Structure formats: C-alpha cells, structure tokens
Amino acid sequence: MKHIITRLAEKLPLEFRVLYGQFLLRVVDLEALSLEGDVTGLLGQMAGILILYGVLTTLGLLIAVGRLSGLSAGLIPLLWKTQQSFLSTTMLVAGLIAVISWDNIFPDRRDVMVLGPLPVRPLAILLAKTAACGAVLGIAVLSLNLPMSLALSLVAGGIPHFPRNFAVYWWTTAAASIFVYGAVLALQGFMALLLERRWFLRLSAVTQLGAFAFFLASYFLEPGIGAPAMTVAAADQGMLNRWPSFWFFAMLHRLSGGLPTALDGLARRAWTGLAVVVCAAAVSLALCYLRTMKKTVEEPDLMPGRRGWAPRFGSRLQTAIVRFSVRALARSRQHRVVYAFFLSAAFAIAVSTLKAELTSGVRRPLTTDLMMPTFVMMCLSVVGLRSIFSLPVSLRANWILQVTQLRASEHYIAATRRALLLMAALPVWVVVALLSLGYRPWPHVAVHLVVLALVGSILTDLSLVGVSKIPFACSYLPGKSNIQYMFWAFVVVFVPIAMEFSNYEQRAIRHPRPCAVMLAVLGTMATGVWAFNRRRSKLAALYYEELPTVVITTLGLNSGPLRAPIEMHGTGEAEIHPS
Amino acid sequence: MLELCRVSKYYAGIPAVDDVSFCARPGEVTGYLGPNGSGKSTTMKMITGLIEMTAGEILFDGRPIQDDLMGYKRRMGYVPEEPYLYNHLSGYEYLTMVAELRDLPARESAEQIDGLLRLLSLSDDRHASISGYSKGMRQKVLIAAALLHNPDLVLLDEPFSGLDVGSALVLRSLIQELAARGKVVLFSSHELDTVERVSSRVVILHRGKMVADDSIANLRKLMELESLEAIFSQLAVEQDSNAMAREIADLIHA
Numbered sequence: 142m143k144h145i146i147t148r149l150a151e152k153l154p155l156e157f158r159v160l161y162g163q164f165l166l167r168v169v170d171l172e173a174l175s176l177e178g179d180v181t182g183l184l185g186q187m188a189g190i191l192i193l194y195g196v197l198t199t200l201g202l203l204i205a206v207g208r209l210s211g212l213s214a215g216l217i218p219l220l221w222k223t224q225q226s227f228l229s230t231t232m233l234v235a236g237l238i239a240v241i242s243w244d245n246i247f248p249d250r251r252d253v254m255v256l257g258p259l260p261v262r263p264l265a266i267l268l269a270k271t272a273a274c275g276a277v278l279g280i281a282v283l284s285l286n287l288p289m290s291l292a293l294s295l296v297a298g299g300i301p302h303f304p305r306n307f308a309v310y311w312w313t314t315a316a317a318s319i320f321v322y323g324a325v326l327a328l329q330g331f332m333a334l335l336l337e338r339r340w341f342l343r344l345s346a347v348t349q350l351g352a353f354a355f356f357l358a359s360y361f362l363e364p365g366i367g368a369p370a371m372t373v374a375a376a377d378q379g380m381l382n383r384w385p386s387f388w389f390f391a392m393l394h395r396l397s398g399g400l401p402t403a404l405d406g407l408a409r410r411a412w413t414g415l416a417v418v419v420c421a422a423a424v425s426l427a428l429c430y431l432r433t434m435k436k437t438v439e440e441p442d443l444m445p446g447r448r449g450w451a452p453r454f455g456s457r458l459q460t461a462i463v464r465f466s467v468r469a470l471a472r473s474r475q476h477r478v479v480y481a482f483f484l485s486a487a488f489a490i491a492v493s494t495l496k497a498e499l500t501s502g503v504r505r506p507l508t509t510d511l512m513m514p515t516f517v518m519m520c521l522s523v524v525g526l527r528s529i530f531s532l533p534v535s536l537r538a539n540w541i542l543q544v545t546q547l548r549a550s551e552h553y554i555a556a557t558r559r560a561l562l563l564m565a566a567l568p569v570w571v572v573v574a575l576l577s578l579g580y581r582p583w584p585h586v587a588v589h590l591v592v593l594a595l596v597g598s599i600l601t602d603l604s605l606v607g608v609s610k611i612p613f614a615c616s617y618l619p620g621k622s623n624i625q626y627m628f629w630a631f632v633v634v635f636v637p638i639a640m641e642f643s644n645y646e647q648r649a650i651r652h653p654r655p656c657a658v659m660l661a662v663l664g665t666m667a668t669g670v671w672a673f674n675r676r677r678s679k680l681a682a683l684y685y686e687e688l689p690t691v692v693i694t695t696l697g698l699n700s701g702p703l704r705a706p707i708e709m710h711g712t713g714e715a716e717i718h719p720s
Numbered sequence: 721m722l723e724l725c726r727v728s729k730y731y732a733g734i735p736a737v738d739d740v741s742f743c744a745r746p747g748e749v750t751g752y753l754g755p756n757g758s759g760k761s762t763t764m765k766m767i768t769g770l771i772e773m774t775a776g777e778i779l780f781d782g783r784p785i786q787d788d789l790m791g792y793k794r795r796m797g798y799v800p801e802e803p804y805l806y807n808h809l810s811g812y813e814y815l816t817m818v819a820e821l822r823d824l825p826a827r828e829s830a831e832q833i834d835g836l837l838r839l840l841s842l843s844d845d846r847h848a849s850i851s852g853y854s855k856g857m858r859q860k861v862l863i864a865a866a867l868l869h870n871p872d873l874v875l876l877d878e879p880f881s882g883l884d885v886g887s888a889l890v891l892r893s894l895i896q897e898l899a900a901r902g903k904v905v906l907f908s909s910h911e912l913d914t915v916e917r918v919s920s921r922v923v924i925l926h927r928g929k930m931v932a933d934d935s936i937a938n939l940r941k942l943m944e945l946e947s948l949e950a951i952f953s954q955l956a957v958e959q960d961s962n963a964m965a966r967e968i969a970d971l972i973h974a
Contacts, residue, residue, distance in 0.1 A: 446810055446847035461820035464813075465806075472808035472849075537804035541865065543770055544798055545821040547790045 156261055160269035164245075165276060191234070191284035198227070199288040206296055218368050220297055224393060225366045227289050228317050229386035234285055235318040236356035238278050239325035241478055243349045246270045246326060247333060247429055263430045271426075274322075282318050290314070297397070309396040316415050317389040323418035325352060330425020334432065346474065350481055357485040358492050359384075366390075373403040381407060388414060454559060458548065462556035463563060466612040469534045470564065476529050476613070483525025487518040491572060507577075507585045507650070509643040515573045515589070516639040519566065519597050520631070526565035527604040530557070530612040531687075539614050539685050551678040553611055558601060558674070560612055566597030585650045588660070592646060595663040602670035609681040616686050721745050722767070722873055722904050727776035729762050736762045738928040739776075744906045746872075749899045751915040752908040753952060754925030760908040761801045763925070764877045767906070768798045780873060794822070797871035801878045801908075803858035807851035811842055811861050814850060818865045829868065836864040840887070855882030863891065874898055876907035880914060892918055916948040924955050931955045 202223050209215045248266060256266060294306035332348065333341050363384045366372055372381075381387040391407035394400040400408060454463040470476050493514070533539070546553070573593055577586045649655040722744040729737040737759040744750040754760045765771045767778055769789055778785050785792040805814060812833065819829035837843045840860040850858065859882045866874065876895070880888050895918050899905045909915050915922060916936060924932040932939060932955055936948055945951050 446849065448812065448847050457820040457823050457826070461817050464820075465809075465817055468813065469806075469808055534808060535804065535806055537802070538806045540770060540800060540804065541806075541818065542821070544768055544793060544796075545818060547794055547822060 154265070156265050157269050157272075160256075160261070160266060161272050164270050164273035188280060188284045191281060192288075194230075195285045195288045198223075199292045202289070202292055202296070216296075220293065221369060221372065221390075222366050223289070223293065225386060225390045227286065227293075228314070228389050228393070229360060229363065231282055231285060231314055232317050232321045232386055232389075233356055233360045234281050235278060235321040236325070236352070237482075238281050239322045240349055240353045240356070240481070242274050242277065243325075243352075243474070243478070244329065244345060246274055246426065247329065267426060267430050278318060278322055282314060286311075286314055306397060309393060312396065313389050313393040316392065316411070317386070320385060320389070320411075320415050320418050321356075323415075323422040327418055327421035327425050328352075330422065330429050333429050334425060346477070349474070350477065353478075353481045353485050354488055357489045361489045361493055369401070373401050376401075376403045376407060382410070385411075385414065454563065455556075456552075458552055459556040459559050462553065462611060463560045466530070466560040466564060469613040470526075470529065473534055473613075476532055476534070479532065480525055480529045483521045483528070487521040487525075487569065490514045490518050490521075491576065505580055506582075507580045507589060507647070509640070509647050511577065511580060512589060512643040512646055513639055515569075515576075515593055516596060516643065517636065518573070519569045519593060520600055520635055520639070522565045522569045523561065523597060523600040523604055524631070526561060527601075530561070530610075531615065532613065533616055534613045536616055536685075542611055542614055543685065546683065549679070550609055550681050550683045551675070553683055554605070554609055554678040554681065555675070557608070557610070557612055558605055561601050561605065562598070566594075566601055570594055570597060588650045588656060589646070591660060592663060595660070595667045598667040599663070599670055602667070602674050605674055606670075607677075609678065609683050610685065611683065614685060721779075721781060722906065723779040723782075724763070724767070725777045725779065727763065727766060727778060728774050729759070729766060729771070730774045735928045737766070737925075740923075740925070740928075740930045741776075742923045742930065742933045744904050746902050746904050747899055748920040749895055749905045749907070749918050751919035751922040752906055752925070753912070753915060753922055754908075755957065758925040759928040760925055761877055764798070764801075764875055764906075764908065767875055768796065769793065794869070795872040796875065797866035797869065797873070798875045799859075799862045799866045799877060799879050801881070803855060803862055803882070805850050805853075805858055805861060807849065810847045810849055811837065811853070811857070812846040814861060815864055815868065819868055822869045824869055832868055833864070836868070840864060840890075856884055856887060859883055860887065871903070873904045874906070876905070878909055879907060880909055880911055888914070912947075912949045912952060922948070924952060926955060 202219070205219055206216065209219065246267075248263075252266065290307060290310045294303050294310055298306050328348070329345070332344065336344065363386060364375070364380065366387075375381050376387070376391075388407045388411035391400060391404040392411040394404065395408040451464050451467075454460045470480065491514070570590070570593055574590055577590065580586050646659065649659045723741075724743075725741050727737060727740045728735060740759070740763060742750075752760055752763070762771070766773050767785075769785060769792070780792055780795070806817075809817065815833045815836070816830070819826075819833065824832075834843075837846050840863070842857060842860055842864075845853070845857065850861065853861070859879065863876075863879060866876075874895075879891060883891060892914055895905055895907060899920075907915075907918075919936065921935045922932065922939070923930060932951070934942070936951075939948075939951050940946065943951055943954065945954065
C-alpha cells in the first residue's frame with residue numbers, strides 16, 4: 142500500500158510535492174515546540190480524540206440498534222437522529238479546522254518573499270496549500286466518521302445496500318465539510334480582495350474568533366431531530382431552512398432514495414449551497430493569488446500603531462508579567478485559536494443557559510441549571526488558559542527574562558498566579574454575575590457568586606501546583622500535556638463532581654448554617670492550596686525549557702575536565718548538563 | 721572590573737571555550753575578537769549567566785558572579801548577537817516591560833525610554849509592532865534595553881550588526897563615552913576597523929582558546945604588523961582567502 146502511494150505521489154510535479162510537504166508542517170508552529178517535541182505526536186493526539194468520539198458513538202448506536210431487535214418503527218428515528226447529529230458534528234469539526242487554519246491558504250508575506258524570487262508558479266503554491274489544508278481536513282473528518290460510516294451503512298440497508306450507502310455517506314460527509322470550509326475560504330477571500338490589506342489583517346483576527354463562536358453557537362442552538370413526522374412537519378414550516386446540517390441530511394436521503402417530499406427543498410439547498418460556495422471560494426482564491434500577492438510585497442513594513450492605555454496590576458513586576466501575558470494572548474493568533482477552543486465551550490454553555498433564561502421570561506429561583514454550568518465554565522476557562530500559558534510566544538526572546546530576573550522565583554510565580562486569575566477566572570465571574578441578574582432571591586445569587594470566586598481561586602492554584610514558569614515563556618512538550626487524557630478526565634471526573642457539588646450547594650444556600658459551613662470549607666481549601674503553592678514557590682527555580690521525564694539514571698562517569706553541574710528545575714527534576 | 725579565570729565550556733566533551741582568562745577594566749573598552757565558531761558568543765553568554773561554565777570562575781569587582789547573581793544582573797547590560805525580541809510587542813512596550821522587570825522608577829524610566837527612542841531615531845515607530853522592525857531597528861531596541869538601567873558592565877555581542885553608517889558612528893562614540901564614564905565595556909565584533917579605533921585592548925580567540933590579550937599598540941609592536949586585521953589574520957585565520965575565492969568561482973563554473 143505504501144509502495145502504491147509512493148508511486149502515485151512520484152507522478153505529481155516535484156515543486157508541488159516539496160511545497161505540499163512544507164505547508165503541511167506549518168499546521169503547527171514548530172518554533173513553539175520544545176527540542177524534544179514532535180509534530181506528529183501532537184497531531185496524533187488530536188486525531189485520537191476524534192477517533193475515540195467516533196468509536197464510542199458508534200458503539201452507542203450499535204447497542205441501541207441491538208436493543209431494538211430490528212423493529213423499523215424505532216430504527217428509522219434512531220438512524221435519522223444519528224445521521225443528522227454526525228453531519229452536524231462533522232460540519233462543526235470542519236468549521237473548527239477552517240478557523241485553526243485561518244489565512245493558511247492565502248499567500249502571506251513570508252511565502253511571497255521566499256518563493257517569489259524562485260521559479261515557482263503561483264498556481265503551484267495555491268494547489269499545494271489547498272492540498273495541505275485539505276489533507277488536515279480529510280484526516281480529521283476520516284478520524285471522526287470512519288467507524289460510524291461502516292456502522293450506519295450496514296444498519297441502514299444491510300449488506301446488499303452497503304456499498305451504495307457507504308458511498309452516499311462519504312459523498313454527503315465530504316460535501317458538508319467542503320461546504321463549511323469553502324464558505325470560510327470565500328469569506329476570507331472576498332475580505333482580502335475588497336479591503337485594504339492593513340484593514341483586512343486587523344479584521345481577520347476578529348472574524349476568526351467570530352467564526353469560531355458562530356460555529357459553536359450554531360452547533361448547540363440548532364434544533365434536535367425528532368421522529369420523521371415531526372421533522373417533515375418542521376421542514377414544511379420552513380423551520381429547518383437555516384440549518385445546513387439538515388440540508389445535507391436531506392441530500393443524504395435523496396441520494397440513498399426514500400426522501401420525503403417535504404425535504405426536497407432542503408436537498409436542493411444543499412446542492413445549490415455547495416455549488417455557490419465552491420465557485421465563490423475558487424474565484425476568490427484565484428483572484429487573491431493573482432492580485433494580492435503583489436500587494437503583500439508592496440505594503441509598508443511598519444503599520445503605525447497607537448499608544449494604548451494599560452492598567453497596573455500590582456507591583457512593577459506583576460504589572461510587567463500580566464501585561465506581557467495579556468498582549469501575548471491578544472496578539473498571537475496561535476494562542477487565541479487554541480484558547481478559543483476552551484472559551485467557545487464555555488461560551489456555548491453560557492449561550493445555552495441564556496437561551497433557557499430568555500425563553501422562560503420570568504425571574505427564576507437559583508438552581509443547578511445555573512450553578513452547574515457556571516462551574517464548568519470556570520473550569521474550562523482556568524484550565525484552558527493554564528494550558529495556553531504553556532505555549533511560548535518566542536523561545537529565543539526569553540533571554541531578556543533570564544537576564545532581568547532580579548528577584549526570587551516566588552515573585553514571578555505569584556505574578557503568574559495573578560495573570561491566571563485576572564485573565565481566566567475574573568472574566569467568567571463577571572459573565573456569570575451578569576447571567577445571574579435573571580435569578581432570585583439576591584442573597585442566594587450573592588452566595589453563589591462567592592462560591593464561584595472561591596472555586597475559581599482553588600482551580601487557579603491547583604492548576605499551578607508544581608509550575609515555576611512565566612506565562613508563554615517556556616517551551617512546549619506535546620507529549621507532556623496529554624490532551625486526550627485531560628479532555629476525558631474533565632468529562633469523566635470534573636463534570637460529575639460539578640453536578641454533585643451543585644446539588645449540595647442548592648440545598649446548602651437555603652439554610653444559613655450549612656451555607657456558612659460550605660463557605661468556610663471552600664475558604665479553607667482556597668487558602669490551603671494558595672499557602673501550599675506559596676511555600677513551594679520559595680524553594681522553586683524558574684525554568685524556560687520543558688524536558689521529558691528522565692527514565693534512565695546516568696552515573697556521570699563519562700570523561701570531562703570537571704563533574705558536570707546539576708541544575709534543579711522547579712518541578713524537582715534534576716537536569717544534568719553534559720560535560 | 722570583570723575577570724575571567726580559566727573559564728571553559730564543553731559540549732559533549734568538545735570544548736567551545738577552553739581555559740580563557742582575561743580582565744576587562746573600568747574606563748577601558750575591551751574588544752573580543754575571533755572567527756565564527758571561536759567561542760565569543762558562548763563566552764558572552766557565560767558572563768551574562770545565561771549558560772553555565774563547565775570550569776573556571778567569573779568575577780565582577782572581585783566577587784564571583786554566582787555569589788549574588790541577581791545583584792550582578794542589576795549592574796549588567798547585555799546586547800545579544802541575534803536580535804531576538806518579543807515580536808508581539810511594540811518597541812515602547814518592550815522597553816517599558818524591561819524597565820518594569822528591572823523595577824526602575826516609573827516616571828524616570830518613561831522619560832529615559834522616550835529619550836532613548838528619540839535619540840536612536842525610533843520615536844516615530846515606537847508604537848508599531850516589533851515584528852515589522854528592520855534588523856537595525858531591533859538592534860537599537862536591544863541597545864536601549866541594555867542601557868536603560870545605567871549598568872556598570874556593558875556586554876555587547878556584535879552590536880554593529882544591521883546598523884546603518886550613521887547609527888554605527890553613534891554607537892562607536894557611545895561605547896567610548898561609556899568607557900570614559902567609568903563603565904566596563906566588553907564588545908565583540910567582526911568589524912576590525914571599528915575595534916581598532918575604539919578598543920584599548922583586545923582579546924583574540926581561536927578555536928575556543930585565547931591567542932592574544934594585549935593592547936593593540938603592544939600587539940603591533942610584538943608582531944611587527946601594521947594593522948589589527950593583519951594581526952588577526954596571522955593569529956586566527958586559517959584559510960587563504962584568495963585561494964578560497966578562486967575555488968568557489970571554479971565550483972559554480974563562473
């Protein structure tokens with residue numbers, strides 16, 4: 142198989158193959174990685190989450206089908222629900238990939254300056270970039286859908302119809318993914334063509350985050366699919382016209398055969414939408430490559446800036462660290478996008494909560510409906526930003542932090558804590574305070590806000606245990622973060638704990654004594670974790686390079702003029718400098 | 721005074737710096753020369769405390785720098801060889817951050833930053849992102865950051881790299897002025913003309929070892945050579961440059 146792929150690849154033009162390899166590697170910012178880091182490891186972790194999700198939902202489907210024992214009355218609603226749900230999830234993943242690879246397809250200044258003087262055709266660059274982005278999208282969609290495509294195709298029509306159902310499934314999935322990705326490309330392309338470059342660059346960052354929020358909000362707000370009769374009725378009333386996942390669901394059934402007439406319009410929308418998006422994306426890309434490449438070179442090196450006002454955040458050192466962190470997050474696309482993953486989940490929860498509040502229309506009593514989501518939001522924000530703190534902005538520029546390290550490490554660690562509190566916990570607290578305006582009575586709301594603040598403090602200090610580094614100033618070791626374990630730990634461990642605690646809080650806030658006990662316990666925990674970290678930080682040393690865990694103990698018997706010095710990291714691990 | 725006593729740095733048994741000893745005195749400009757890969761930048765990084773020595777000792781005013789590294793850093797200003805800066809900050813923000821990290825008084829440092837940016841012709845672009853700065857502009861930001869806190873020891877690793885003629889002249893005069901005001905100035909450069917005009921004494925490295933440590937006048941006398949370039953060529957340059965140029969032209973069939 143590998144031999145066949147290699148033979149096929151060799152038939153492609155050499156400049157395409159070289160460019161494709163280069164652009165594929167740029168999915169991840171290599172400068173952010175530790176020397177021990179591995180790009181494929183990081184991408185593998187991401188694919189792992191998608192594969193696991195696909196496998197688990199497929200197993201769920203097969204178990205549910207097994208229980209139905211082939212009764213078609215129950216089988217069809219189950220199949221419809223699964224098909225629409227997976228199309229929706231695939232489109233969400235495609236949207237998120239489009240956001241992650243924002244601007245990647247378009248030529249940037251570096252591409253123009255490096256490739257411009259070489260005899261490389263712009264078309265080759267365009268095709269290579271499109272292929273690289275397409276490969277990443279394809280891998281993600283394949284990882285997510287492969288198990289489900291096999292299961293659904295088999296269950297929907299048995300073995301005789303398996304080949305057709307399988308082909309239709311993948312055609313529709315590919316069409317839905319291309320629709321979303323192409324829509325994003327078309328939007329970017331026309332923005333690049335119509336706006337001045339400096340305005341495009343400024344608006345692009347905002348649009349990227351807006352697209353992120355849009356995809357996630359759409360995913361959580363779109364109507365669920367019910368029984369076929371209800372779906373047909375909803376389609377008749379035009380309620381599904383705004384939701385592209387239903388368009389492609391209708392396309393799937395049109396191609397499989399057996400599409401209810403009421404869904405015809407939705408299927409036509411899918412075909413029309415796909416054609417429009419593909420044409421728009423192709424035209425805008427082609428025009429971009431022909432026109433904006435020159436503009437990219439001609440633009441001035443310096444865009445004039447303005448002095449902004451920035452508040453103080455405590456001592457000079459704390460102010461320096463917090464401002465550095467805020468600016469790094471605000472001005473680095475890579476960091477914004479990764480943090481957006483966490484924030485968007487929190488945003489979706491906030492939207493769902495707000496949706497419930499708006500539809501109810503009355504001041505409601507405080508229940509776990511609000512409490513539980515707020516704990517999840519706080520956790521996502523704090524843990525998410527703590528993860529982002531691990532991605533460096535510029536490893537090589539860290540020398541200035543080392544040269545100006547004039548105080549004990551504990552001061553820098555305290556500044557890091559302040560940055561995490563101000564940037565992660567405080568915004569969530571403010572959002573929750575605003576959401577709580579629709580709830581009564583006020584004393585219960587006030588108590589919950591105090592509880593949330595204490596939970597935020599505890600989460601902040603827990604996430605900084607063993608951490609002795611300045612935000613964005615330490616190399617990143619992909620294998621060390623174990624994203625998929627963190628993700629499932631959150632789902633399996635934290636969410637149930639949050640649920641249980643919400644139930645307890647709901648009971649406690651109604652009685653003064655249990656309420657006081659709850660606040661006292663939380664206060665003690667918050668103080669305890671803070672004190673533990675503070676004490677540890679007095680002995681810690683700041684570090685700027687993540688190293689893999691030492692698995693082999695060396696005896697240091699190799700020859701050298703002197704015994705090599707040992708440097709202790711804040712983690713307690715020793716680094717032996719080779720002699 | 722800065723003293724290096726038998727300083728060595730080994731990487732996997734290979735010496736990058738081997739048994740180097742010299743002094744840089746207040747009021748003097750000490751030039752630190754050597755071909756590429758001779759160990760100049762490695763020595764500079766050891767003096768700044770960025771990397772650890774394998775052997776030897778570095779003393780400042782008679783005390784090992786490791787005894788009070790933070791106190792030493794307060795008195796040391798460093799311009800690295802490569803202009804690595806945080807690209808997401810503007811020049812003004814970067815210098816403000818350095819002032820805050822060094823705990824300099826806010827008002828005074830703000831005035832100094834304004835003045836330095838103006839004098840280094842960066843005032844118009846102070847709020848633009850460093851990512852758009854040219855190499856020379858980045859170098860100026862580094863120089864400003866190194867001098868902001870009035871250091872007693874000034875370490876400059878190839879400070880003229882990327883500077884235009886006007887800025888290079890200013891920097892040359894600045895180096896002399898700093899030495900005249902009692903600072904210890906150690907700078908490395910490939911521009912032998914500049915080193916010859918500015919330095920009181922030179923230290924020459926070759927393959928990690930020190931091959932000369934004397935005033936330029938004494939070296940001329942000892943080696944009976946007219947210029948620093950000739951001295952340097954004799955001590956540290958191995959290849960015949962004319963022969964190498966012919967070989968390169970032959971290779972590309974020029």
